[in-house]
Amino acid sequence: MMDLKIFQRKFKVSLFSMMVFAFFLLVAMISLYVVRDKILENSHIMGRELAAHFAVKDTARLKGQEMLLRSAAQSMARMQQMKPDMSDAELESALLHFTEYMQRNAEVARFDMCAVINGRLVGGRSSEQKVDVHSLRWYQAALQNNNEVAYTNLYQYGKSNERVLTMAVRFGAADVLAMNVYPERLNVLLVDNQLPQHSYYYLCDPNGNIMFTINDRDMTIEAQQPYVDKLFEEIRRGDSDKVQYITDYEGEKRCVYYTVSNTGWISIVTIPYADLLGDYKSLMYWFVLTLAIFLLLVGGLALRERSLNKQVEEFVEVTRVMSRSFLAVFRVNYVTNRYYMVKAENIGFDPGAEGDYDELLQQLVGYVEPEAAEEFAETFSRTNIKELVERNINDFGGEFRQRLGKGYKWVNVRLMRDELLKPDEAIFFYREVDEEKQKELEHMQVTEHALRVARENVKSRNMFFSAMSHDMRAPLNGIIGMAELAELHKDDCGMVRDYIKKIRSSGEQLLTLINDILDMARLDNAKVEHVQETFSLAKVAGDIGDVFAAQAELEQKYFEQQLLLDENELVSGDLQGLQQILNNILSNAVKYTQAQGRISFLVRKELGDGRRRPQYTFIVKDTGCGMSEKFLEKIFNPFERDSRFGVPKVVGTGLGMTIVKSLVERLEGTIHITSRVDEGTCVIISLPFNVAKNAGETKHVQPKLKDFAGCRVLVAEDNDINMEIISELLTMNGLEVLPAADGRAAVELFKQSEPGSISMVLMDMQMPELNGCEAAQAIRRLERADAQSVPILALTGNDEPDAVEAAMAAGMNDYMIKPLKMKLLAQKMGEYLSH
Template identity: 30%
Template sequence: MKGEYFMDNFVILQQMFAIDRAQNRAELRSSIQTLLRIIGSYTKSERVYIFDKDESTGDFCNSYEWCAENVKPFIEDLQSVHPNDMPYWLNAFERGDSVIIDDVNDVKDIMPSEYRLLTLQNIHSEISFPIFYKNELRGFIGVDNPHINESESFLTLLGVVGGHLGNVRESLRMTELLEQRNRSLEKSLMDIERDQKFLSILSTDYISVYCVDLNLDTIEPLKLDSTANAAKISDLKAGNAKCYSALIKSYYDNYVIKSASPNFLEQLGIEHLKSHISINGRLSFRYQVTPNSVGQEYFEAEVFPFDFGSDSKVLIGFKNIDDLISYEQNSRRQLQEALDEATLNNEIISAISKIYFSIYRIDLALDMYEEVSSDNEVHRLTGRMGRASAKMKELCHRFVVPEYQDKILQFFDLSTIPERLHTEETIAMDYLSNDGNWHSARFIVQKRDSSGNVTSILYATRLISEQKRREQSWMLLAEEANRANEAKSEFLSKIAHDIRTPMNAVMGFADIAKNCPDNSPKVCDALKKLTTSGKYIEQLVSNILNITSLEDGRQKLNPVETSVSGISSTLSHIFAQELMNDELNITFSCHDILYEYVMADGLKLKQIYSNLLSNSIKFTPAGGDITFDLYEERIDNSNNIRLVARISDTGIGIKPEFQADMFSKFTRETDTRINNVRGSGLGLAIVKELVDLMKGDIEVNSSVGKGTSITITVEVPFIIKDDLWTGDRDYATDITSVCSGMHLLVAEDNELNYEVISELLGMNGISCERAEDGAICVDKFKAAAPGTYNGILMDLQMPVMDGIAASCAIRELDHPDAKQIPIIAITANAFAKDIERCRLAGMNEHLSKPLNIRRLISILSKFK
């Protein structure tokens, strides 16, 4: 055994030498991973890992891990450990000591934080030792559940390993940093050489180039052509010129045309250059001089910053622009001539365009058009050109209302123009434009060939009489009114039918019950059917009011903090009894909930889902299956999530031809399979309107005889709340222990609700006492000795006195606890206005039903 021990130590040392020889991070990582495997094999441990210290946060991050066979890795689940979670270990590591734990239960009291971490990971024994570099803690190595006898020499070797790893990794980091700096230096040298080549190429455009230090008022010639006037200045020619201001003054006095460039000295003066370059980055200035030796007289001075870290040094280049000036002068002359001609043409066209607001010249042989004038003054005489036949189609589709487009396309057919204008000089047709105005489109002959065939035409459009437009508008309004009356009549007819049918049942079964008072079974049956018909009428009226309020815009979204799983739970309770009566199987599944709370109109979401579930129940035979699936999808780089609900059934399905109209009002499929199923045809229309209000999507998949699946998707903002899994590590122990022993007064008129609250509080060590309404709550608090109650849970809707009035009354009492006792609203009223009413009444917090006991205990802990 001793020889085996020395052999293992030798293998560890040998691997440390391999780590020394690592040339890059990949080799180093591989060598370190091998070292962990050797340590793990020697110690017969389950896991060996390295946690490195993050210098920016102070956390220790899991960077390496080796696991024995059949041992689950932790590196993905436990990414980092905060120093506050390992205070005992941290003190030991900073002293250079290792941590050896033979049995984790022995250290429960001396290192409680570390004990919690170890037991959570099923670690029974542990060896951990620090990683140092120059007396600075850089991390630590841990060995989970080792199976060896402790050896002082082995522990000493592990300490050496920690120090050695710190030195090797730091040395490699410094080496890589040095190599990186060398590469950066080499790139900078290459950039300098490249910039010098670019400068040499660019300077070919300049007759002279100078480097000027504006602070020192010095100038250094970098390039000076012998033909330049500046070359004649004796000091510059001899290379003795040093003063920039003096040189510019001499050049101005001797060569610059003063009348053409009076501001030469001001533009190139030191102060102006400094201020201009600092704001604009460069300066360009043109001037005229007496012709030089080769006859050049127009130049442009361009000034650039030379040292971008300072506004002191600049490069000034002078280049000849005689050709450019000549070109610009010719262009200005031609432009002026064209402008004069265009002005004359524009006057003529402007006069014509008072009648024709759009004019095009069309060459029929070439199928080309040129825009002469349009209704936009910016486009007058633009000469826009293109393919004429394509342009006519574009004008038709852009301006003509759909009902006139077919006729106008025939009128705009340029291939038939020569025939239609063979004996005519002009043809026209009227049409209604998309803006509601009537236009008259006209083709006018411009040119004919020797045979009299039209070769060139004008197309013009003008606004025709206001009277005709009004007449046509009134006709359209009359037609729309007729259609509206027809729709209203159809609506009333369907409503009358849908109300008369159940009303007939109501009146009939009422008569049956009245005429058979002694026949209890028949009376009960009649009353049951009467109740069913009444509920149908109630649902029909509710649906009509809903669809009406949606159409006239009275329905508004009211986003509040909403529990996603709470929606599924509520629906499950609502439909449990109905499904039991119909002998249907239903599954409510709420999964992949990334964020439990969202900002959404929970009531309207439940209304959407309820309508779809009701439809599935109606059209699924007994023994069928219905599934409600609710989950969330992440949206990258967004504060929203997609809330997806899928309602599936094994019902009769929907025919493909009906699926396109299934969300229309008062629309029901004509099918013998559903003749015995009552419905107003409004439920799906309400679903569509509400989903559109939420800017959501509906997807329908259905097969006749197999069933239907409808998917509703809406985007809603999510809310991040603290809980046991998001950082509230001590919730289970600290908050529960703080709240244990509290005694609460619970104002709740519903006995079942109070029983639920009482049971949940009792499970967390909290006792409570019931007040059946708000008035009893006030009386009990008023009569109680100070300190009797640690808080009040207040329902809002109660008989005698509601929760708002009761809270106001308690706050106004002359009782030692009246002003500071916490009052927490526990209510189904979760609208924003309800929350505000609670705050104004003096309540401290607001919780919506169903009650979240974790959230309640968290709130209570703040008032302990």
């Protein structure tokens, strides 16, 4: 009976053990199946993200090409607006200029450009043959795509059937600019795409033609095309949300992932199925091995179960408060002065070590950087631990630099008490925080730098307002004071003329200050646009020199001018930037030179030195007050002025030389200044210009405003004083003025006028009722012949590119900056009324 009970008991135990083992085996098999599915799922996610990443990355790289193409199209549109009747030769020249510019800035090494302008194909290799532009696929795509960049599919071109795709963008009503890109050069853009081992990548157009591929096959693109065609069949036939499989040339099963970019290109990645499950196979081998070992050890482990229970419980208690991220963990009894090492990495201790805590602390101190060793020893001494325990502080520590490997790194060292531990025990652990600490220190440095920059900005702002309040008050006081004196002496014409002259001088000073401020703001915001013009450098330099020669003569100063230039030579470059540079330098030379002093102005063309563009040197010398070495070091800093005793006090913002330096650098030139106190200053500027052609003997007669006497001009201006000034100046020169106080009144006056009776419209940009742009659009929409042909000129105090583009988009022909210059108005009228 006893044996039966024992047998039954053993049978129950064995049955229970078998059930436990069967349950374990079932759970293990299910787990393996779940793991396999999870591995495949994660691999599929990785594959889809890899394909999407390549598509986004490749598309992002080509965005730069789109931006360059858009920029060229906008420039071509502006050229068309400025000169609608450009010849094919001029258009070819413009395209060549854009191509050279884009080749310097583009990442694609090989491309060419062409355009359809006014129904004609210009540029490109096809320009030699007559082509029906409506048959060009890229032309039709660009027209249908409005102002967005359109892409063609890959197609074969020319006698050699060269593979090419075309990017095109529309500008104007039916004009299109295109760039032909050769797919083999896409390697430059896509060469850094990295794939998993044995994986293939294909970039295809919407029809499935291979544009670029990354794989280890020694095959031509034509030889690989059937493989990609098969991929496309599988993709079209299957569910796009599920993973597709395909068998390659070598009979290997591969997973296929793809995505479509916003350009319509398809990015395809194939990864060997066996590689995706490589880790799963290893897991299966280990599972079988582990299962066999488990069967062998089950019996032995059961015998030791009772003796190990106590140790397991102790380790469970420790692991509940221990994180795997710790470098080292010690269990410390601060009453018995004993420790037990649970875990240790990179600090010279063997796992399972135990002993005296004081000795452990001394060893740990040896790893701490010397500057913090004493603090570390005091913080984690048994005496300090007991004091913290008495104060019910259960978590304390700090961050120290400790030697880990060959160098020191930041670690967080803490001592923690917990209810799960014995009353006299604590956990002493290390955690590496070097990366977090470095980020914290970097953040602190960034914060300190931001505070320093903020303080400097506040200082600069205060300097700016201080300088402006002083410099603007002087001309404003002059204007107000002279106006009051003119009113008091209104019967004395001579005195009134003198007062008016001084009012004008003060106004010009104030305008100069404002222009300097606006120029500096545009330079800081990188909004300065360089307009390339063709001009005679000898004439421009001579005209500017003559202005300052006259000023020097009035101030009893000697001005010498020497132009070692060919008067018939024309150069191409930024005329406005050159004028601004020379005006600033010559103005300073005259201002800071005392009476009877000398100013010399020399311009010469340097001899050829192998450079691509000729260099022209501008030298301005004076015998003025000069500058100290200290001020010379900061002459190009904004708002800086020489404050030493004896320097003439002249009106200025302290921005002139800052603007000059920025303009010279933007024009790819150099500037060098030498100066001595009370001896004078020498400024040497070197600028490159492209030689255009010889001017010949042709002279152009500049029109005068009175040449257009009898013309009727509609003036839209809401400011009464500005209206009075413009009307008086036009009337004095024989022109008839139709005044309008706002935009709506201007439109009504134009409606009521006889067709063709108004020769020109001067339109203020900022007006009530309708602003300048709205009024111009309303006039252009009128159903009368002259509504489209009448010249409309914008009057604005804002010459920012956005404002100018808005005026042009509203239908205006040109713009003029306030205050209005009659000479410039006469020139504009000559341009628009002479034909």
